[in-house]
Amino acid sequence: MxxxxxxxxxxxxxxxxxxxxxxxxxxxxxxxxxxxxxxxxxxxxxxxxxxxxxxxxxxxxxxxLPDTPSVAVIGAGAVGAFYGSMLQRYGLPVAYMSATMAKTKYLEVRSPWASYTLPVQCFASSQQMEPADLVIVSIKALPDLDPFALVSPVLKKNGILLLLQNGINQEERYAAHFRRSALRPVILGGLAFTCINRISAKRIDHIDYGMVKIGALHTEQNPLARQVAELFQNAGIQSEFVPKLRRARYEKLLWNAAYNTLSVLLQADTDPIVSNAQTADLSLRIMREIQAVAAAENIKLSNATLRDMLDRTKRMRPYKTSMLLDYEAGRPMEIDIILGEPIRMARKRKIEVPHLQMAHDLLQFYDRRSAINKETHSKKKS
Amino acid sequence: MxxxxxxxxxxxxxxxxxxxxxxxxxxxxxxxxxxxxxxxxxxxxxxxxxxxxxxxxxxxxxxxLPDTPSVAVIGAGAVGAFYGSMLQRYGLPVAYMSATMAKTKYLEVRSPWASYTLPVQCFASSQQMEPADLVIVSIKALPDLDPFALVSPVLKKNGILLLLQNGINQEERYAAHFRRSALRPVILGGLAFTCINRISAKRIDHIDYGMVKIGALHTEQNPLARQVAELFQNAGIQSEFVPKLRRARYEKLLWNAAYNTLSVLLQADTDPIVSNAQTADLSLRIMREIQAVAAAENIKLSNATLRDMLDRTKRMRPYKTSMLLDYEAGRPMEIDIILGEPIRMARKRKIEVPHLQMAHDLLQFYDRRSAINKETHSKKKS
Structure with missing residues (x-):
């Protein structure tokens, strides 16, 4: 060969x-x-x-993919800033677009992998940035946000777009958008299994895990996905190439739909959820609905996969999900991409997903209340 | 006639x-x-x-039913103490069994119907009480509690037992217990639609509503139920006789399963729940599962009944449910009788009730955490 x-x-x-x-x-x-x-x-x-x-x-x-691809990180939250900084530390030119980090000159990272301080080039808007070979999108997938306006200015023609985001149908959404544009990016998906907190604009704490699985939307672009995964590995990031991105997305969705959701509804980290027989079973029932949605497009997630997901969560150290962190900080939660999207897919295929729907409705209520509280709070301040 | x-x-x-x-x-x-x-x-x-x-x-x-029946109130929480005191004010001899009120000599009641102070006869145990003609049971329906031991000492042979409790299958449970005993009480069910708070051991505030619907477990005892309802009316209590007790129980269960449950899960009174389109719809979906359980025993609750339940809740003043009050006070919630019982009935009849089950599992988790917190708290104190 x-x-x-x-x-x-x-x-x-x-x-x-x-x-x-x-x-x-x-x-x-x-x-x-x-x-x-x-x-x-x-x-x-x-x-x-x-x-x-x-x-x-x-x-x-x-x-x-050039030997030293230039990198743009769009939406440098904890995840984007961490992986971006790892690539930068490896020697790649990295630019960050982030409202939080806009005025940051140095970034301090603490991680079990490595702790370091780096000078960083941050921008408040992607309009001010140069187009990059590899564009990492790590903004939250929120329904009110138009990500294409943020991403387009930094895309080179036929450049690589790596979506380091939660949920399902993200790559498809970007592909649909860029189908009509002259930019024609190669679209890759990245799944980050990690626990990273932003302590301040200048400091990121990587607590545990950190694996990034990378795959391509179109399997013919798998070799490129493999190369990007290798690049991440070389930069010291635990990384893996996944030949079937959509399947991997569904596998991550299993976990997110169950544990992100329950962690907020129960205001608890993963440990008490999986050690209580009733809520552990509830998490399995939620996963079964994602399983049914996946099955409708011929992606078979076995019951053993579901059980394994639960068992692995049992063995994990107590973990505070990103959705719970968002909720506690009064930030909007990624409800739509984790629950809303599979619900819409189920509706099209006439699959019953009462658990997803109930969790969705409850969380939307929480989310709206947080938003109202925030508004009231900021009004009182002004 | x-x-x-x-x-x-x-x-x-x-x-x-x-x-x-x-x-x-x-x-x-x-x-x-x-x-x-x-x-x-x-x-x-x-x-x-x-x-x-x-x-x-x-x-x-x-x-x-004698002209001046003696009354025993078993479990004088806010509800029992309020209705008991109204009967006492009407002139009936009333004795109360309540741990909270054990040392109380006078009870102060504030109500839109009437405000008054009464001397009260309270007991810490029903063993110390005389058998009464009418025994009102208003203890919480909690699974760990044996109500029969509390009730038996105050029952006369063929006396009247009025269960002023939430949930379903309560009357049936008492009937099953007393089938083997020589006491053979006439079993009536009472449904209280009210908002009453206990302010202290000595004070009860009746805020709003107050209707008690009374019916008999066996329809041949309906005339007696009607008489008791009349007695309540004479005592100044809004009261109504219901010819079909089980149907009435299901109708109240519709409301309780939906709004008691959601009020705790969303930490909200009824107003924001029913004014939000998604959670209002969720409440209907919960009710639909109760509807299905009722239908299995030929009690038809129409969709119009469900909608009406929602509409009436919309028109109501914002109302804090008893379950939310219990939760906020760190008291055990009536999860089993409101959700567990219909779930068991559904399981027997192979009816799917995912919403009830999910709500049940989430609330059980809340309940257990409250209990643990309380234990930790009391350990710290001692």
Whole structure:
């Protein structure tokens, strides 16, 4: 396979043209049409239409990810700032867009992996930033927020967009948006399994875990996802390539839908939830509804996977979920992307998801009250 | 009808024997057997087997409820103490069994109906009390509590037991217990729609509402239930006789299952719950599960009834439910009788009640935490 790849690499300029077109033209009909106008021999053409396509694609991916890719972190909350700073420490040029960090000149990171202080380049708006090779989106997935306006200014043509976000259908949403644009980013998804707190604008504490799973929206771009996962590994981040991103998304959604949700409803970290038989069973019943939604699109999450999710949570150290942290700090919670989106998918497919719906309605109520309290509080201040 | 009743009353002694037997012998076969041994003419017998049975029964009921029945209130929380004191103010001899009130000599009641102070006779244990004609049970329906031990000492043979409690299957539970005893009380159910707070051991504030609906477990005892409802009315209590107690219990359960539950889960009084479209809809979905359980025993609660329940709650003044008051005071909540019991009934009949189950599991968690907190707190004190 590697031999094929290296021999294929000899036709470098032709390939680049071919593969750039290939990324631009998604439908087969478009692709066929495009080749008609390209000067290439029949045999050359056949190479790409058969097995060697993969190797060729890998070659493209290499060409898309430079040795020292520039990185932009959009929405440098605790997660974005931490992973961004790890990449920066590895030697990559990283720029951060974050309202909180806008005036920050130095970032202090404490982590079981490494503790360090770094000078950082922060911006309040992505308009002021240069386009980057790798754009990491780590904003909260909140329904009122238009992420595309934030991301577009820092995207290079055919650049890489890595969505380090919760929930499901995020990559699809970005893909739908950029389908009509000339930017055509390669869309990757990242799943962060971590516990990181922002202590202040200048300080991030990474408490535990930290694995990032990376996959591609279109499996043909898997080689690139693998490369980005390797880049993360090289930068000292626990990282893993996932060949089936959507499946991985569903697996994470199982956990988030159950434990993020219950942690807020019960005002508790994971430990008492999973050690109480009734609420542990409740978490399984919530997961079963996500399982049913996934099954409707042929992603089979076995009952053993669900049980394993519960068992692993039992073995974990007591963990305060991101949603509970948000709730306690009076910040909006990611209810829509974790519960609202699977509920909409279930509705389309006529699957009953009473637990998800009930949790959603209760949490929305909490969320609205927090917002009202905040408003009243800020009015009193002014 | 009244003519029939008065003419039938002439055979008084025979009747009493007949009707006492009738109350004792529940099944028709037993009853038939019993008549065989009784000396009565064929025509006399026929009277009771036909229409006049009702009038005869009413006659019995009159004889069972004396003009000035003595009253025992078992578990004089806010509700028991309030209604007990209203009966006492009307002139009936009332004794109270309550741990809180044990040393109380005078009770102060503030109510939109009337405000007054009364000397009260309180006991810490029902063992110290005289048997009463009318025993009002207003203890919380908590699973760890054995109510029969509390009630038995104050029961007269064939006396009246009025269960002023929440939930479903209460009357049935008492009936099952006393089936084997010689006491054979007439079991009535009372549904209190009220908002009463205990301010101190000596003071009760009745805030709003106050209707008591009274019905009999066995419809043949309806005339007695009607009489007790009249007694309450005469004592100045808003009161109503319900011919179908079980149906009324289900109707109250609709409200309790939805709003007691949600008020604790959302830490809110009724107003924000019903004015938010999502949680209002959630309350309807909870009610629909109670509706399904009721339907399984042929009690039809229409969708209009459910909607009406919601609409009436919208029109009500903001109301803090008893469960929320209990939760806030760190007292155990009536989760089992309001949610656990219908869940068990649904399980037997294979009806899905995910909302009830989820609410149940969440509230049990809250309840257990309160208990643990209380224990820790009292340990710290000692």
């Amino acid at each position: 590697s031999g094929t790849s290296s021999s294929a690499c000899r036709h470098d300029s032709w390939w680049r043209a071919y593969l750039a077109r290939r990324l631009e033209l998604r439908s087969t009909r478009d692709r066929r049409a495009s080749f008609r106008g390209m000067e290439c021999s029949r045999s050359q053409h056949r190479i790409f239409l058969h097995r060697k396509r993969r190797a060729a694609l890998r070659c493209l991916m290499r060409s898309l | 009244s003519g029939t009743s008065s003419s039938a009353c002439r055979h008084d002694s025979w009747w009493r024997a007949y009707l006492a037997r009738r109350l004792e012998l529940r099944s028709t076969r037993d009853r038939r057997a019993s008549f065989r041994g009784m000396e009565c003419s064929r025509s006399q017998h026929r009277i009771f087997l036909h229409r006049k049975r009702r009038a005869a029964l009413r006659c019995l009921m009159r004889s069972l």
